[in-house]
Amino acid sequence: MDLSSINPALLLASLLVASTPILLAALGELVVERSGVLNLGVEGMMITGAICGFVIAVNTENPALGFIAATLGGAALSLVFAALTQLALANQVASGLALTLFGLGLSSLMGQGYVGIKPPPTPKIDFGPLSDLPFIGPVLFSHDLIVYVGLALVSAIWATLKYTRIGLILRAVGENHDAAHALGYKVVRVRVAAILFGGACAGLGGAYISLVRVPQWTDGMTAGTGWIALALVVFASWKAGRVLIGAWLFGGITVLQLNLQAAGVAIPVEYLNMSPYVITILVLVIMSADKTRAPASLGRIFHASD
Amino acid sequence: MLILEKRAEPSKGWTTLSPLLAVVLTMVAGGALFAILGEDPVVAIRTIFWDPLFGEFAFYYRPQLLIKAAPLILIAVGLAIGFRAGIWNIGAEGQYIIGALTGAGVGLAFYPMESALIFPLMVLAGAAGGWAWAMIPAVLKVRFGTNEILVSLMLVYVAEQVLAKMALGLLRNPEGSGFPGSRNLQQYPSAHNAELITGTGMHWGVVAALIAVIFAYIMMTRHILGYQIRLTGEAPRAARFAGVNPARIVLLCLGISGALAGLAGMFEVTGPSGQVSIDFNVGYGFTAIIVAFLGRLHPVGILFAGLLMALTYIGGEIAQLNLSLPAAAVQMFQGMLLFFLLAVDLFSNYRVRFRRLEAA
Numbered sequence: 001m002d003l004s005s006i007n008p009a010l011l012l013a014s015l016l017v018a019s020t021p022i023l024l025a026a027l028g029e030l031v032v033e034r035s036g037v038l039n040l041g042v043e044g045m046m047i048t049g050a051i052c053g054f055v056i057a058v059n060t061e062n063p064a065l066g067f068i069a070a071t072l073g074g075a076a077l078s079l080v081f082a083a084l085t086q087l088a089l090a091n092q093v094a095s096g097l098a099l100t101l102f103g104l105g106l107s108s109l110m111g112q113g114y115v116g117i118k119p120p121p122t123p124k125i126d127f128g129p130l131s132d133l134p135f136i137g138p139v140l141f142s143h144d145l146i147v148y149v150g151l152a153l154v155s156a157i158w159a160t161l162k163y164t165r166i167g168l169i170l171r172a173v174g175e176n177h178d179a180a181h182a183l184g185y186k187v188v189r190v191r192v193a194a195i196l197f198g199g200a201c202a203g204l205g206g207a208y209i210s211l212v213r214v215p216q217w218t219d220g221m222t223a224g225t226g227w228i229a230l231a232l233v234v235f236a237s238w239k240a241g242r243v244l245i246g247a248w249l250f251g252g253i254t255v256l257q258l259n260l261q262a263a264g265v266a267i268p269v270e271y272l273n274m275s276p277y278v279i280t281i282l283v284l285v286i287m288s289a290d291k292t293r294a295p296a297s298l299g300r301i302f303h304a305s306d
Numbered sequence: 307m308l309i310l311e312k313r314a315e316p317s318k319g320w321t322t323l324s325p326l327l328a329v330v331l332t333m334v335a336g337g338a339l340f341a342i343l344g345e346d347p348v349v350a351i352r353t354i355f356w357d358p359l360f361g362e363f364a365f366y367y368r369p370q371l372l373i374k375a376a377p378l379i380l381i382a383v384g385l386a387i388g389f390r391a392g393i394w395n396i397g398a399e400g401q402y403i404i405g406a407l408t409g410a411g412v413g414l415a416f417y418p419m420e421s422a423l424i425f426p427l428m429v430l431a432g433a434a435g436g437w438a439w440a441m442i443p444a445v446l447k448v449r450f451g452t453n454e455i456l457v458s459l460m461l462v463y464v465a466e467q468v469l470a471k472m473a474l475g476l477l478r479n480p481e482g483s484g485f486p487g488s489r490n491l492q493q494y495p496s497a498h499n500a501e502l503i504t505g506t507g508m509h510w511g512v513v514a515a516l517i518a519v520i521f522a523y524i525m526m527t528r529h530i531l532g533y534q535i536r537l538t539g540e541a542p543r544a545a546r547f548a549g550v551n552p553a554r555i556v557l558l559c560l561g562i563s564g565a566l567a568g569l570a571g572m573f574e575v576t577g578p579s580g581q582v583s584i585d586f587n588v589g590y591g592f593t594a595i596i597v598a599f600l601g602r603l604h605p606v607g608i609l610f611a612g613l614l615m616a617l618t619y620i621g622g623e624i625a626q627l628n629l630s631l632p633a634a635a636v637q638m639f640q641g642m643l644l645f646f647l648l649a650v651d652l653f654s655n656y657r658v659r660f661r662r663l664e665a666a
Contacts, residue, residue, distance in 0.1 A: 040455065080645065089310070089656065090648035093394055093455070097595055098648060102641025108634030219634070224463050231456045268475075274467040277460040281446070288452040303312060303656075 009135050011255060016147055019251025021046070021205040021213060021222075023150045025229035026236070026243045027157055028201025033233055034161065035194035036174035036297035040096025041081050042202050043226025044103025049074040049203025050210035051107040054119055054217050057207075063122040067146065067207050074203015075196045077103055082195040086188045089301050100226070108219045115218065119211050122146070146208050151244075153201070158240035170194065174295035177302040187302050202226065224277065231280045237293040246283075253279055310656040320654035325600050325611070328647035335646070336639050345629055353628060354621030354636070367620050369507030373578050374619045376511040377402070377570035379612035381594035383518045384563030386603040387526065391535040392542070393559045397443065397458025398567040399591025400465035401436040405568020406575035407472055408435025410582050413497035414477060414488060424496040428572060429510075436568015437561050439465065444560035448553040454560065466587070473584045488582040491575065499577030511573030515612075518566055522605040535559065567591060589637075593619075596644045615640065 025042050032039050052073030057066025077099065084095040125148070127141040161167040172180040173190045181187050209225065210217055228250060236242035257272040265272075333355070337347030358367040381398045388395045395401075409432030416424050443457040477488040491497045502508045526532035537545040538555050546552065570590065575582055597615050601608030622636030 084645065084648050088649045088652040090651060094599060094644070095648055097396060098641055098644035101592060101596065102638060102645060105634050105636075105638030105641050109632055109638055112632050112634070224460070227456060227459050231453075231460070234453065234456070268471060270467040270471040274464045277463045281442075281452075281457050281460050284452050284456055285446055285450050288450050303310065 011259060013142055014255045015248060015251045016143060017213060017251075018254045019247040020147050020150045021208045022225055022229050022232060022250055023244065023247035024146075024153070024205035024208065025202045025226055026232040026247060027150070027153050027240065028198035028205075029229055029233050030236070030238060030240060030243055031157060031170070031201075032194050032198035033298055034174045034238060034295055035170050035191045036177055036295050036300065036302075037085065037191050037195060038092045038096065038299040039078070039081055039099070039195060039198055040093060040230065041078070041099025041103065041226075042096075042198075042229050043222060043224065044100035045074040045077050045199045045202035046103075046206035046209070046226045046229075047107040047220065047222045048077045048103045049206030050222060051110045051114070051206075051217065052203065053207025054114060054210040055110060057119045057211055058114065058117055061120045063120050063211055066119070066211055067204060070203040070207030071200045072203070074206065075200040077106075078195050078199020078202070081199075082192045085301075086192050086195075089303060092299050092301075104220060111217050111219060115216075117217065119215050121215075122212050144212060146204070146212070149204075154240050154244045161240065171295075174297055177297045177300070181302070181304060187304075191302075202229075205229070228276065228280050231284055234294075235283050235287050237287070238295065239293075249283075250276060250280070309659050310652075311659050312656055313654075316654045320651075321602060324650040324654055325602065325607070325647060327650050328600070328643055329614070331646040331650070332639065332643045335642055339635070339638070340631070343631070343635070345631065350625060350629060350631065353625045354618060354639075357624055358617055358620040361624075365505075367624070369501075369505060370620050371613060371616050372507035372512050373509070373616075375612040375616035376509070376515045377574055377590045378594050378597045378615055379515040379608055380511065380518055380570040380573075381563070381567045381591055382597035382601060382608045382612060383515070383522045383605055384566035385594055386598040386601065386605070386608060387522060387535060388559035388563050389598060389603050390526070390539045391555050391559050392539040393556055394455045395440060395443070395458050395560050395563045396455055396595060397440070397460075397462050397591070398563060398594055399587055399589065400458070400462035401439045401564040401567035402571035402574075402591045403462075403465040403469050403587050404439040404571070405432040405436035405565075406571030406586060407469065407477070407582060408432055408568070409572030410488060410491060410497075410575045411472075411477060413491060413494065413576065416496070417489065417494060420496045422496070425499070425510075425576075428497060428576065429569065432568045432572025433565040434568070436571065437565040439568070440560045440564020441557070444557050444564075447560075448556050454556070458560075462591070469582070469586060470584050473582050473586075477582050479581075486584055490581045492577075492580040497576055499573050501577075509573065509577045511570065511577060514569055514573065516609075519605045519609050526605065531558070567594075593640060596640050599644060600647060 025046055029039065029042055049070035053066040053070030056069035057063045081095055081099050084090040085092050122144045124142060124144050161171065169185050170190060173185060173187050177187045206222055209222060214221060232243060232246040235246045253276050257275050261269055261272055333351055337351055340347045340350040358364065381402065385395055385398055409428045412431040413424060413428045439461060442461060443454040446452040446457055447454045473488065474486045479487060479489045499510050534545065534550045535555060537548065538550055538552065575586065579586055593615060597608055597611045601611035618636055618639060622633060625631040626633055
């Protein structure tokens with residue numbers, strides 16, 4: 001066992017990369033839940049985004065187009081969820097599960113023939129001399145655009161929810177849909193928009209796994225990341241800033257356990273592999289003491305005549 | 307314009323009709339999907355839904371129907387009880403794995419001793435394993451208010467790692483020349499869940515599934531517990547005023563569904579599958595969620611839904627062989643079925659009416 005082989009700067013840099021998919025998916029779900037909708041289909045939308053992005057990126061040899069396709073793919077799948085829950089007034093838990101099961105099947109069907117192919121590399125942004133700074137350079141200025149998109153989204157969502165009219169309407173719809181409806185806000189329209197945004201974010205996060213993080217296609221490769229993202233929203237008490245902290249925490253655990261595996265620590269691989277899930281459960285237990293912050297209308301069906 | 311009017315009570319007619327309608331819609335949409343994939347939709351649909359029962363090789367596929375339906379029904383019956391109470395155990399796959407491990411573990415501990423007591427002990431161990439795994443989300447929910455959906459799901463991934471560890475370590479066949487996987491339980495008579503009537507696919511798991519259906523039916527319709535479970539799901543506040551202990555319902559629902567999923571895993575590992583291997587689980591725990599909804603969360607409905615879903619599994623295998631359709635197509639098919647079912651359910655809960663817009 002050689003722990004000195006773990007380089008802290010590289011560890012932090014890969015932490016940022018590892019936390020990006022989960023950060024994007026959790027931010028999307030945060031907006032969805034703040035509008036009062038519980039979409040359990042994050043995993044399905046992520047894996048759909050992962051394969052859409054992969055297929056397009058491989059065929060066009062352009063990762064940027066891949067990421068755009070992933071965003072659209074995730075949003076398209078979330079549209080099914082929106083139709084079920086907002087138009088057909090179906091149970092949100094069941095619809096979300098259906099979305100995940102469907103997405104896993106769809107992605108594996110679309111991914112036939114893409115196993116073992118390498119996607120075109122996603123270019124890193126050139127920061128010039130900034131990248132050469134000791135320690136800070138590799139940690140902060142050595143990444144691709146999506147990492148920074150994720151970080152920018154955190155502040156954008158935080159500011160939108162806190163300071164803008166759109167944010168206020170979104171929160172009103174999520175806290176009390178009947179009151180929002182009485183005030184003349186289009187509850188269903190706001191929620192459909194939020195669901196689409198959530199799908200787009202999840203799709204982007206999924207594509208980041210298949211195009212950058214791994215980068216290749218295997219069936220079910222998101223391996224529960226979508227579910228961890230859902231847990232993260234609870235952990236963050238529905239606050240954008242805390243989602244970032246949570247994503248870094250989980251990214252850190254993932255990177256650390258991979259590094260420990262590589263360094264040959266005398267803990268069986270299986271125990272290291274299960275650690276992110278076990279820690280998610282522990283965090284959920286700690287955070288669930290505080291239930292007051294959940295949007296009051298979360299998961300409730302809105303029907304205008306009620 | 308079209309408006310939706312909430313029904314005071316779900317329509318009985320639509321509740322029965324909507325699964326059938328959903329199946330038809332899925333066939334149509336699935337046919338369109340196969341057409342896009344370049345297959346003749348009629349042939350594909352016939353291969354999946356007709357050939358397993360009445361095709362040329364039906365004698366081979368019919369027994370498979372019971373083998374595949376048994377775990378689905380067993381798990382779905384348990385899940386449906388929880389779903390009725392608004393308790394969402396979606397980690398049945400994990401409980402299935404752990405049940406298989408504990409069941410097989412007890413059997414392998416006695417190897418090569420032969421006794422009629424070994425198999426019943428394994429059945430108990432399987433149920434206890436699944437129960438214990440489901441108790442984790444249950445206790446956390448009762449004690450800390452933790453979301454059972456996320457915890458039970460996370461535990462699936464943990465269970466998969468435990469399975470890998472066991473297949474490579476503790477339960478590995480010492481005479482297996484280093485290959486992962488346990489001894490083959492089919493070659494250990496005391497622990498083998500053999501076919502009860504040759505050529506039918508009938509094994510102890512099928513018997514257990516039928517018993518579970520009957521017991522669940524009696525409990526949900528005739529017993530005070532069933533009433534309390536339904537009340538908790540439909541009106542949690544009223545249930546508390548009526549003196550129903552919510553913690554008890556959580557422990558009970560997750561316990562039952564966990565034990566049944568554990569049993570399903572145990573019967574599978576000792577019978578059709580035969581050994582503990584890394585990729586022993588094939589997603590029955592997740593498909594059972596669809597089965598539970600398709601069966602209207604009703605034990606008898608689940609019986610039929612389980613058989614139908616088993617049919618799509620077998621039909622999918624035939625389609626894989628004959629039409630080289632990918633296995634994932636069936637998984638997507640099943641997801642689609644749940645979509646349509648949820649959409650069609652609109653008509654059981656709401657009445658669609660035409661109404662002229664009136665001047666405000």
